[in-house]
Amino acid sequence: DAGVTQSPTHLIKTRGQQVTLRCSPKSGHDTVSWYQQALGQGPQFIFQYYEEEERQRGNFPDRFSGHQFPNYSSELNVNALLLGDSALYLCASSFLGQPQHFGDGTRLSIL
């Protein structure tokens, strides 16, 4: 039973570029959440998707957007990248409010 999978594992971009990160939830899970973890800090909630709709959003600018597909997989898009967007991006999946399970993350570096 595969857990939460994220791709790519590492990514290097330059300021101003756009990036797309991908997440496949754990089998049986229908809710996907995205978190940003800057170095030395705890994960910060970006947004959550359920039934292909953004259900909840954290305090992140509109440059951060997402999508959930009918198979429950999800994408996180970030436009106009800033140096401060360098972080570990974590995807979590869950079902009906049960515990969230996390993928291994995508480490994004902005030059």
Place this chain on the structure above:
Amino acid sequence: GIQVEQSPPDLILQEGANSTLRCNFSDSVNNLQWFHQNPWGQLINLFYIPSGTKQNGRLSATTVATERYSLLYISSSQTTDSGVYFCAVDDYTGGGNKLTFGTGTQLKVEL
């Protein structure tokens, strides 16, 4: 939103020692999870414990929901226990169930 604080921020142990990590939260919660983030960034579920006590091998956790705190006990610590320990609570503000993370406890276990 809910505030989550953890103590101590840093902890150094000799292998074989025991420790207690604390998590305080500012409001009543329906869910509390403990995670271990290893040096490679993987966030591993340890406990889902909204109340009561659970044990898993050398680890155990207790949540006293009425007093808004949770404790994680590590017994006979091993070098593989090193990493950052986070507690996180479900915050239903806004309709979803985002996790609000604490500040973490950085644990280093030495030989």
